[in-house]
Amino acid sequence: MAKIKGAVVVNIERCKGCNLCVVACPSNVLALNKEANSKGYNYSIMVDPDSCVGCAACAYVCPDACITVYKVRV
């Protein structure tokens, strides 16, 4: 069976660490980083990249449009 793998890229400087993408992700891929960006926000990162299916739920709910999503069949 074909497996779908996804990846997300967060625009670190644009991210405000609102946590909505972390809540929206059905596979618990995302979390807020311990390190902050130049504005002091703990930006979102992939902590479990292998579980990402590229559903783009995080990108849909992101208020700052800082998430880009990629998806591939393997």
Added chain:
Amino acid sequence: MTTNEIISPENLVYTKTKVLNDTPMHYCPGCSHGVVHKLIAEIIEEMDFQDKTIGIAPVGCAVFAYKYLDIDWQQAAHGRAPALATAVKRLLPDRLVFTYQGDGDLAAIGTAETIHAANRGENIAIIFINNGIYGMTGGQMAPTTLLGMKSSTSPNGRTAPLNGNPLDITKLLAQLEGTCYVTRQSVHNVASVRKTKKAIRKAFENSMEGKGTSVVEVVSTCNSGWKLSPAASNDWMVENMFPAYPICDLKDL
């Protein structure tokens, strides 16, 4: 396959639309305004209307909307966005004209302009962000504030004898002859974001077809004003705002 191999242009599923520029938005983290801005930008790109859209910015948190969407804008005096939109649309009928207003702008100081523009059936789309509070000025009570809801000017909660009842202006606008499409949506999860996008697109198409005034209310959060986290605000909204402002199409002609 590693993450770096997946990240390549041919595998792209979702990215920021070009209509939304690179200026970071001034909104608080988790604010619903950002999602609605993004949806409007995506719809304008999909309709290929970037050169033909004129937005009317309100007074309120969204006063700087013109900094983020790469289209033509006018900025109206407080509450007067529908009046300005009337003028713009009548002078330039081939353009897509929409107003973007909060509840303090549309339902308080701009009540007269809103009702009369909708009653005249101006061919404009009104995007109405309802978070039940004046966000920009520090969380004061708005006409749409719920009974019992705390704000900086109703610290013990709104009461009907002292503060009056919440104003459901969208329901009021649905009664008018001039409106063709009146709907209430939200943007708290993926399904609702998709539905809101469809609703705004329909409102834009109605205005270009000359059907009359379309109103899309987006029940939103103001996590700073509500003193909650963005995720907790969404839950609070579902629990408390939706019973008073149910998500539905109020009118669709």
